[in-house]
Amino acid sequence: MGDGVPRELISLADDEGNSVAVNVHGRNPRWTAGLDAEIVVKTPFVSGRIHLGLDVGRLKKWADTLDRLDAGEDAAWMKMSRGPSIVVQLTGERDCPEVAVEDVSGSMVTVRVPLVPPDDWIADHRRRLRLVMDHWVPMLSG
Template sequence: MAGFVPMDLVHLADDEGNSVRVAVRGPVPNWPEGLAAEIVVETPFVSGRVDLVLYERKLDAWADALDTLDAGEDIAWMEMSRGASLFIRLAGERDCPEVIVEDETCSMVTVCVPVVPPDDWIAEHRGRLERLRAVWSAP
């Protein structure tokens, strides 16, 4: 897809400098059903990234995860697939949400990032998903 502009499907950040993003870079060469992406963790203490591929089923699972979060429940996204998993606990150990990125397949590292997202973050992420789907499905 020519002209794809990279975007963040997930962007959870706070004023303390902690953030977790799922940055979508564009179509996977020779596989039109896949989008090249990466999970990017940035904190004052630790930073890292891990590559992943998104496709329709993973985007559907993210939509379901957003519904679950909106109902007040924690989520595990991409837990049963190859590669990294992303978990969100709404009530973490520091009295704020926590995003856990687990990369058991490659690095065998798990990172837990506390974040205090804005009140409308779930609606914002639904909008991010809709925008990605609109651009990706465009002719």
């Protein structure tokens, strides 16, 4: 999408073809304080996607999650809310970082994706968050 609008809030990928992304599609037409987004999981074995509603509170909680990860702690984003959540373990079962996408309240499915992000991934995700917030938050009401 070459329109200059920030669409990728999260983009974690490795050279093995494993990735977890959160893509922002735009304002939610039925929720003036929210954005339409989706979590996309791709691996050589399994791929899937799930709808996600984002608001300012969830975006701020992603910033908190990045702070915890930067401090060397495992962290969960949206774990206590309805809908899907993302859990990042800095050292997973395979001695590398692991991202779990959980949809406990809906499909009751959890997908764990081991991946090794680049060294600067937290700084990159803070930049992504800032771009998304700068562009989308002024358009939201509520």
